[in-house]
Amino acid sequence: EVQLVESGGGLVQPGGSLRLSCAASGFTFSNYWMHWVRQVPGKGPVCVSRISGDGSSTNYAGSVKGRCTISRDNAKNTLYLQMNSLRVEDTGVYYCVRRHQVGGFFDDWGQGTLVTVSS
Amino acid sequence: DIQMTQSPSTLSASVGDRVTITCRASQSIDYKLAWYQRKPGKAPNLLIYDASNLETGVTSRFSGSGFGTEFTLTISSLQPDDFATYYCQQYYTYPWTFGHGTKVDTK
Numbered sequence: 001e002v003q004l005v006e007s008g009g010g011l012v013q014p015g016g017s018l019r020l021s022c023a024a025s026g027f028t029f030s031n032y033w034m035h036w037v038r039q040v041p042g043k044g045p046v047c048v049s050r051i052s053g054d055g056s057s058t059n060y061a062g063s064v065k066g067r068c069t070i071s072r073d074n075a076k077n078t079l080y081l082q083m084n085s086l087r088v089e090d091t092g093v094y095y096c097v098r099r100h101q102v103g104g105f106f107d108d109w110g111q112g113t114l115v116t117v118s119s
Numbered sequence: 120d121i122q123m124t125q126s127p128s129t130l131s132a133s134v135g136d137r138v139t140i141t142c143r144a145s146q147s148i149d150y151k152l153a154w155y156q157r158k159p160g161k162a163p164n165l166l167i168y169d170a171s172n173l174e175t176g177v178t179s180r181f182s183g184s185g186f187g188t189e190f191t192l193t194i195s196s197l198q199p200d201d202f203a204t205y206y207c208q209q210y211y212t213y214p215w216t217f218g219h220g221t222k223v224d225t226k
Contacts, residue, residue: 104153108162109162110162
């Protein structure tokens with residue numbers, strides 16, 4: 001069974017930093033692109049960043065480019081998102097999401113970790 | 120970024136109703152569209168991919184259609200388990216983008 005367990009969220013002041021982690025199990029982690037997706041209540045999910053299976057390719061949404069870094073440790077089956085210079089609009093639940101192997105859609109999501117940016 | 124517009128935002132229906140949700144893309148996305156179902160406190164569940172392909176294990180009550188900029192999700196006969204929020208998502212160009220969701224509730 002695929003499991004994705006996020007951690008590292010919390011309350012942080014504007015300008016602060018957080019590092020999110022996602023522990024993956026139940027599948028061959030290095031074979032999959034992985035994503036971070038943010039959602040706030042009442043709105044649709046927003047793709048934040050993605051990373052290829054071997055970690056050589058990364059992409060970011062414009063709103064976080066230059067402030068966030070996605071990475072992975074395939075030996076530890078763990079995905080990360082380093083978030084710096086946090087803004088109020090970064091607030092939301094952050095999900096670790098597995099992309100389907102052959103398509104651009106998502107086939108497994110974690111339960112999410114809440115990030116609140118507030119003074 | 121490609122904008123995805125879903126309608127309606129809320130849909131009130133009864134068990135047994137045929138339900139249709141529409142998703143419109145701000146530019147052509149070919150067939151690269153997925154539909155998800157989300158229930159409170161749970162992660163989204165993939166229903167449809169490539170606009171019309173039913174995900175393995177998903178009931179055939181759900182069907183999808185469309186190409187280019189106009190897409191629909193249809194529930195042929197609404198069941199109690201189907202009351203939820205539905206999202207469309209394009210994966211034609213990154214950042215992939217979602218609609219704002221359609222909540223299906225009880226009439």
